[in-house]
Amino acid sequence: MASQEIEALSSALARLPGLGPRSARRAVLWLIKRRETSLVQLVEALAQVRDTLVECSTCGNVDTSNPCGVCADPRRDQRSICVVEDVADLWALDRARLFTGRYHVLGGRLSALDGVTPEDLTIASLLDRIGAGGIDEVVLAMNATLEGQTTAHYIAERLEGMPVRVTQLAHGLPVGGELDYLDEGTLAQALRARRPVG
Structure with missing residues (x-):
């Protein structure tokens, strides 16, 4: 004992x-x-x-500095934002070193069953970031789940009429798969094959 x-x-x-x-x-x-x-x-x-440990006030990443290392990196492409559900997804994509822009963490995904509404996520601050200008592309990198795709569709609708190109990861990702569990090769293919939404 x-x-x-x-x-x-x-x-x-x-x-x-x-x-x-x-x-x-x-x-x-x-x-x-x-x-x-x-x-x-x-x-x-x-x-x-x-x-x-602090949460980045710009993107929602978790780091030991605010802004986080990704947002503070001057080598990053400031014209593109990759929107992810969770910090684990951001880390998975960034680990692959294929996306050179910045990120935005939603803090979850829309779910009627769990009572998660757009107000529960950081969608408003994403729209503020894009509305401030200087963003050319928004990559929707939601998980390939029903809730993830619902979230991506909702954000794409909210971005209609804004002067940005909205793309999403290719559907080579397994249905029901989560980004944090995928290997770099799968992530690389999904990022390279991203396409416009709609």
Whole structure:
């Protein structure tokens, strides 16, 4: 039997995506065996992230600076914005290093079943960014789910009449797939084959 503190650590780790109770216990045992090196480093890294983590006021990315590293990068194409549902999608696309513009994180997707409306997402701030001018293309990179495609369609309708080209990722993405779980090759093909909406 482990102490309450060790059980609490196991329970906390078991709440992470991809870790169940058994995997969490194995991780805790591994950390305990290496407490002078790995456990100390993990605790310090978690504390540092907790103390410095902020949400980018421009795009919604999570970083340790505001604006985030993507928005502050002068090499990025300021004329194109890639709209994603979540930060994990932004990181997945950026990891592929194929999109050189900036991003906009919606913070979710429209869902009548879950009661998520346009007001619950950052669609208004996206429209403000585009309305300020200087944007030529908006890439709708929603997940290939019913809710993701509904969200993309809604945003495309809101952008009608604005002087921007609206494109979306090619439908080579698997139906029901989520960007964070796709390999770089699939993401690369989807970005290269993006097409106008409508």
